[in-house]
Amino acid sequence: LHVITDDLYRKPMFFLDEDKMDDLKKKIREHSEEQIQKIVDEYAVDIKDQCSIIIRDGKPYTEILKEEKESGADLIVISTRGISGLQGVLYGSVTEKVVRHAACSVLVVRKVINRES
Structure with missing residues (x-):
């Protein structure tokens, strides 16, 4: 489980319109998932099939x-x-x-x- 803190999205980003903000959120989620998958691949070799990656937004x-x-x-x-x-x-x-x-x-x-x- 990885939680992307909702504080990230509350910071004033007046220079980003709604589409760009949605794109940023998507990229953050994708990057988080890629990094976690690397950790699973390296350290959980024998139990990879038992691992699931869960990413949530919030506190x-x-x-x-x-x-x-x-x-x-x-x-x-x-x-x-x-x-x-x-x-x-x-x-x-x-x-x-x-x-x-x-x-x-x-x-x-x-x-x-x-x-x-």
């Missing part, structure tokens, strides 16, 4: 919790921080909301740190 934590309910998920795996990457914060706000409100277990993973340095 990330809301869409994650909706998908949990709709799919009957028994585990959510989520990163400690998303795109905002606030330093010094244990969890990002999306992660915190998902951990607090999910009905199933949540596995929170950290970014890999270069241990050689």
Whole structure:
């Protein structure tokens, strides 16, 4: 599941008419799907046929919790921080909301740190 935050579409883009905005949304979705497919192809070789790519628009934590309910998920795996990457914060706000409100277990993973340095 990948959620394209609705904040992206709220930013003032007075220079884009409705058709161009729709085209931008389509390109963002296509790019997201391509990038996720690359990850699946590289890291999920043995279980590719069991993977599905779901892309939603909206508030990330809301869409994650909706998908949990709709799919009957028994585990959510989520990163400690998303795109905002606030330093010094244990969890990002999306992660915190998902951990607090999910009905199933949540596995929170950290970014890999270069241990050689």
